[in-house]
Amino acid sequence: MLMQKSQPGDKKIFLTKKFTFDAAHKLLNHKGKCKNLHGHTYGLEVTVEGEVDESTGMIMDFDDMKEIVESSVLEKLDHQYINDIVQISTAENIIQWMWERLFERFKEHNVRLFMLKLGETPSSFVTYKLEKYEN
Numbered sequence: 461m462l463m464q465k466s467q468p469g470d471k472k473i474f475l476t477k478k479f480t481f482d483a484a485h486k487l488l489n490h491k492g493k494c495k496n497l498h499g500h501t502y503g504l505e506v507t508v509e510g511e512v513d514e515s516t517g518m519i520m521d522f523d524d525m526k527e528i529v530e531s532s533v534l535e536k537l538d539h540q541y542i543n544d545i546v547q548i549s550t551a552e553n554i555i556q557w558m559w560e561r562l563f564e565r566f567k568e569h570n571v572r573l574f575m576l577k578l579g580e581t582p583s584s585f586v587t588y589k590l591e592k593y594e595n
Contacts (some may be wrong), residue, residue: 474574476507477525480488481534484540487547502537503579504529506562509590510571520571526571533560551578551586559588 484499510519542549546557555578566573579585
């Protein structure tokens with residue numbers, strides 16, 4: 461069987477970095493105990509997709525990724541009352557707020573924001589994923 465050599469663009473490379481931050485919120489219009497003020501140590505996974513730069517061997521430097529996430533999202537949310545930023549502060553709404561702040565910033569670095577995963581607890585999280593990309 462003859463194996464065909466892969467071409468540039470045949471394979472996608474994904475880069476993921478994990479972050480944590482602490483914040484408080486309460487769920488408006490909720491009947492359970494989360495209607496009361498409470499806090500989480502949130503876990504955030506950020507995944508970007510791109511082509512490997514032949515000169516650096518990377519799609520993006522982890523330090524650049526960290527700077528983007530910290531300045532665009534974490535500095536605004538860490539140790540804050542999230543309802544002041546995202547009024548209906550469900551994990552679903554928070555992750556959409558994050559996506560809106562990160563998507564263009566990563567494009568500036570020639571990578572695409574592919575997926576965000578936000579966890580309120582180790583067993584409860586929400587995922588926001590790019591389905592198709594248009595320039």
